[in-house]
Amino acid sequence: MSYLVQGKKGEQRLFMGNEAIARGALEAGISVAAGYPGTPSSEIIENLAKVSKERHLYVEWSVNEKVALEVAAAASFAGLRALCVMKQNGVNVASDFLLHLAGSGTRAGLVLVPCDDPGALSSVNEGESRHFARLVEIPLLEPGNFQEAKEMVRYAFTLSEELRTLVMVRSVTRLSHASGNVTLGELPPTGSKAYFKHDGFILDQMEGAVISSPVEYKHTLQQERVQKAAELFEESPFNTYCGPPDPEVLLITSSACNLYSKEAVRLLQAESRVGILKMGTTWPLPPRFVERHLRMADTILIVEEVLPFLEESVKILAAELAPTIGVKTFYGKRDGTIPATGEMNPDRVVQGLARVLGIDYQPVSESYAQKALESAFFGAPERDLTFCPGCPHRASFWSIHNALQLDHRQGFVCGDIGCYSLAMRPTGYETLKTLHAMGSGTGVASGFGMLREFGLDQPVLAVSGDSTFFHAVMPALANAAHHGANITVVVLDNSGTAMTGFQPHPGLTVDAAGKAVQALDIRRICEAMGVEVRQCDPFDLAATQAALLELISSRQGPNVLILKQLCALSPERKGKRRFNMHIVETICMGENCGCNRLCTRVFKCPGLIWDKVKKVSRIDDVICAGCGVCASICPAGAIQKEAV
Amino acid sequence: MNGSMTALAADPYNMIITGVGGQGNVLASRLLGNMLMAQGLNITIGETFGASQRGGSVMSHLRASTFNDLSPQIPKGRAHLIVSLEPTEALRVLKDYGSEQVHVLCNMRPIHAIAVISGEAQYPEAEQLKGWITDLSHTAWFLNATETAMEMGNPIFTNIILVGALSATGVLPLDRDIFEATITRMVPSDKIAKNLEAFDRGKELIES
Numbered sequence: 001m002s003y004l005v006q007g008k009k010g011e012q013r014l015f016m017g018n019e020a021i022a023r024g025a026l027e028a029g030i031s032v033a034a035g036y037p038g039t040p041s042s043e044i045i046e047n048l049a050k051v052s053k054e055r056h057l058y059v060e061w062s063v064n065e066k067v068a069l070e071v072a073a074a075a076s077f078a079g080l081r082a083l084c085v086m087k088q089n090g091v092n093v094a095s096d097f098l099l100h101l102a103g104s105g106t107r108a109g110l111v112l113v114p115c116d117d118p119g120a121l122s123s124v125n126e127g128e129s130r131h132f133a134r135l136v137e138i139p140l141l142e143p144g145n146f147q148e149a150k151e152m153v154r155y156a157f158t159l160s161e162e163l164r165t166l167v168m169v170r171s172v173t174r175l176s177h178a179s180g181n182v183t184l185g186e187l188p189p190t191g192s193k194a195y196f197k198h199d200g201f202i203l204d205q206m207e208g209a210v211i212s213s214p215v216e217y218k219h220t221l222q223q224e225r226v227q228k229a230a231e232l233f234e235e236s237p238f239n240t241y242c243g244p245p246d247p248e249v250l251l252i253t254s255s256a257c258n259l260y261s262k263e264a265v266r267l268l269q270a271e272s273r274v275g276i277l278k279m280g281t282t283w284p285l286p287p288r289f290v291e292r293h294l295r296m297a298d299t300i301l302i303v304e305e306v307l308p309f310l311e312e313s314v315k316i317l318a319a320e321l322a323p324t325i326g327v328k329t330f331y332g333k334r335d336g337t338i339p340a341t342g343e344m345n346p347d348r349v350v351q352g353l354a355r356v357l358g359i360d361y362q363p364v365s366e367s368y369a370q371k372a373l374e375s376a377f378f379g380a381p382e383r384d385l386t387f388c389p390g391c392p393h394r395a396s397f398w399s400i401h402n403a404l405q406l407d408h409r410q411g412f413v414c415g416d417i418g419c420y421s422l423a424m425r426p427t428g429y430e431t432l433k434t435l436h437a438m439g440s441g442t443g444v445a446s447g448f449g450m451l452r453e454f455g456l457d458q459p460v461l462a463v464s465g466d467s468t469f470f471h472a473v474m475p476a477l478a479n480a481a482h483h484g485a486n487i488t489v490v491v492l493d494n495s496g497t498a499m500t501g502f503q504p505h506p507g508l509t510v511d512a513a514g515k516a517v518q519a520l521d522i523r524r525i526c527e528a529m530g531v532e533v534r535q536c537d538p539f540d541l542a543a544t545q546a547a548l549l550e551l552i553s554s555r556q557g558p559n560v561l562i563l564k565q566l567c568a569l570s571p572e573r574k575g576k577r578r579f580n581m582h583i584v585e586t587i588c589m590g591e592n593c594g595c596n597r598l599c600t601r602v603f604k605c606p607g608l609i610w611d612k613v614k615k616v617s618r619i620d621d622v623i624c625a626g627c628g629v630c631a632s633i634c635p636a637g638a639i640q641k642e643a644v
Numbered sequence: 645m646n647g648s649m650t651a652l653a654a655d656p657y658n659m660i661i662t663g664v665g666g667q668g669n670v671l672a673s674r675l676l677g678n679m680l681m682a683q684g685l686n687i688t689i690g691e692t693f694g695a696s697q698r699g700g701s702v703m704s705h706l707r708a709s710t711f712n713d714l715s716p717q718i719p720k721g722r723a724h725l726i727v728s729l730e731p732t733e734a735l736r737v738l739k740d741y742g743s744e745q746v747h748v749l750c751n752m753r754p755i756h757a758i759a760v761i762s763g764e765a766q767y768p769e770a771e772q773l774k775g776w777i778t779d780l781s782h783t784a785w786f787l788n789a790t791e792t793a794m795e796m797g798n799p800i801f802t803n804i805i806l807v808g809a810l811s812a813t814g815v816l817p818l819d820r821d822i823f824e825a826t827i828t829r830m831v832p833s834d835k836i837a838k839n840l841e842a843f844d845r846g847k848e849l850i851e852s
Binding site for chain 2: 003014262371376378422427610
């Protein structure tokens with residue numbers, strides 16, 4: 001049994017924020033959960049999938065976030081509580097349906113949890129989902145610690161049913177992927193029944209058809225719901241004030257910044273000077289509650305991440321209330337006291353708060369700081385991210401890079417989102433030249449592929465992972481095929497959503513809960529679009545490069561090369577070597593070889609080491625995964641492989 | 645285990661477990677967190693996951709306290725203990741979080757950064773690294789946990805060996821019984837004996 005459902009009410013657990021969110025959904029009695037994997041959100045669905053049998057849940061990894069929201073919404077329409085989970089980018093994908101869903105309203109509780117990634121720790125942007133709550137007019141909650149992450153999700157279902165609208169609970173990396181003590185609540189009985197009533201009066205939200213028209217009427221209802229939410233939030237226990245009754249500075253914050261702010265006040269020993277107003281209900285703001293606190297001080301500091309979302313809402317209220325509460329001085333992102341990009345942390349808050357309070361703060365002595373900086377400069381060489389040892393993508397990009405060099409026409413690759421985005425970096429031979437949203441590699445390539453009549457004669461390639469293929473590449477490839485774009489799409493099929501922890505996708509034979517399901521064949525899908533398809537093992541460098549050269553020379557519309565090889569971290573491959581690798585020191589000529597250390601200087605697999613003393617390459621036995629690819633690149637034949 | 649609050653040298657007590665992606669850093673922080681939570685402490689752990697399998701530096705911030713509102717990121721210069729699975733990572737963490745008071749437990753097995761493998765950067769000598777780390781800490785312990793793990797048959801035990809070693813340093817209340825109770829909940833039953841062996845081997849590395 002998963003520890004997520006073990007233990008009685010009142011017991012404490014060390015839960016990751018994502019586990020707390022999953023537990024909150026279980027305590028709320030959900031029946032359905034859907035999402036698309038993306039760091040930092042993935043563990044919510046993963047944990048729910050693990051308990052799906054014993055808690056009688058339907059849990060799926062959907063093909064993309066829009067579909068995930070549609071799946072969850074269907075459960076709500078049929079009277080079942082449902083959770084939908086995604087990372088910040090996902091809300092963009094889901095936003096088309098989201099706008100309509102906010103208009104049509106919901107029935108049983110429906111909660112959307114986006115996990116934002118301030119600082120882009122595992123993203124290629126630090127977009128914010130909070131603005132979608134304001135944009136589509138639905139309530140927004142932001143948990144300020146781990147216990148709240150659980151409680152708020154549970155409450156969000158009640159709120160959703162009270163207002164008959166979708167409710168958004170926004171997490172961030174430092175809540176989702178951080179852990180803390182959480183006190184368990186009760187798990188309700190399971191066994192809900194689904195029934196979709198659709199033949200009632202058209203304007204009856206619980207019995208009629210679910211639709212967002214008549215638009216103006218429904219839009220009015222939507223705004224009334226937001227008004228009502230603001231009323232309910234006036235009494236919300238998630239909004240708290242901590243500090244003296246007449247602080248010199250009122251610090252207003254939300255989410256993980258609540259924890260940084262408390263830490264900053266403690267570090268500056270400013271407990272008697274600063275009061276912290278922590279908002280858990282950040283859209284819409286409860287006006288009277290905020291007014292009461294704005295009256296406490298004339299200097300206001302707003303701490304949040306990333307954009308000044310809360311800051312703007314508070315300022316609107318303060319402007320409206322100015323005749324009664326007077327003029328306030330605001331510090332925050334708009335005046336640069338708090339940075340408006342990147343992740344917050346206690347130090348950044350200390351810096352801003354110290355400035356407002358006029359305090360000088362030094363974390364360590366100057367001499368220690370200087371000594372530590374120098375030692376790290378000389379002693380800790382920077383660590384660039386790299387493909388894992390044994391990763392099929394290193395081999396794939398080695399071949400793509402080489403084929404483009406051999407072709408001589410300045411061909412390029414439109415990149416995409418996944419582990420293989422790393423090919424932007426030297427460790428992937430800087431092969432990717434554009435990188436945007438999921439599926440955009442093929443979409444952008446499709447555009448480049450139509451520019452021949454404007455003189456673009458460079459080979460155009462796109463890369464796609466297998467999960468990404470189903471998520472958003474299929475429509476882009478359909479577009480390329482239909483219009484005859486001259487491109488080569490390389491599908492890097494490593495049989496899983498490796499970037500986020502190996503979640504299943506439609507190309508695999510199991511679903512999130514481990515049940516056998518129908519697998520969709522990428523090759524046959526491409527062929528059905530009338531596209532020429534080849535398949536290679538990327539570990540076979542020669543065959544892969546030959547196929548690539550042939551495909552990029554062809555000028556007849558799009559073609560596809562599937563490079564299929566299991567991820568080195570997949571359960572089937574992990575820890576199992578195909579080859580024992582060794583280097584024959586007498587054959588390796590190192591710097592004196594014509595290759596000038598091709599294996600370590602250019603190929604750059606972390607399983608190889610350059611032995612400075614012996615002037616030969618070495619295999620690092622702790623790191624080498626035994627894929628055998630480096631044996632194929634050594635021109636001297638010094639790297640040898642022996643089948644295990 | 646009563647009186648655990650007084651067993652901590654500071655409140656909050658701030659630990660950083662650092663290493664390179666794939667070294668088992670996250671498991672070690674969860675294990676230590678659960679061992680300390682079992683003694684009635686509030687635990688906050690902050691982890692950087694994104695690069696966890698991809699060769700980047702990985703750090704877990706682990707805080708034990710009577711407070712329950714700690715930031716998952718330790719403020720600059722405020723670490724009391726650094727456990728490092730790789731020596732250059734210890735230096736990197738000392739730069740931001742170290743102070744004259746910090747204790748360091750450091751595994752000496754190098755993992756070469758890509759820039760080192762390619763020849764653009766130099767990896768320092770072990771003795772030089774020990775000198776810098778010693779100079780930047782109150783107390784530093786160095787050990788070859790990876791080699792010990794390989795003697796046991798698998799480098800995967802490196803992190804457990806370090807937890808065992810940490811218990812022997814006496815800087816935190818981490819005894820074998822608590823380790824056994826905690827690891828029993830965290831790993832399949834057929835793996836418990838090997839983990840206990842790793843813990844004991846780690847203890848011996850400090851005690852001998």
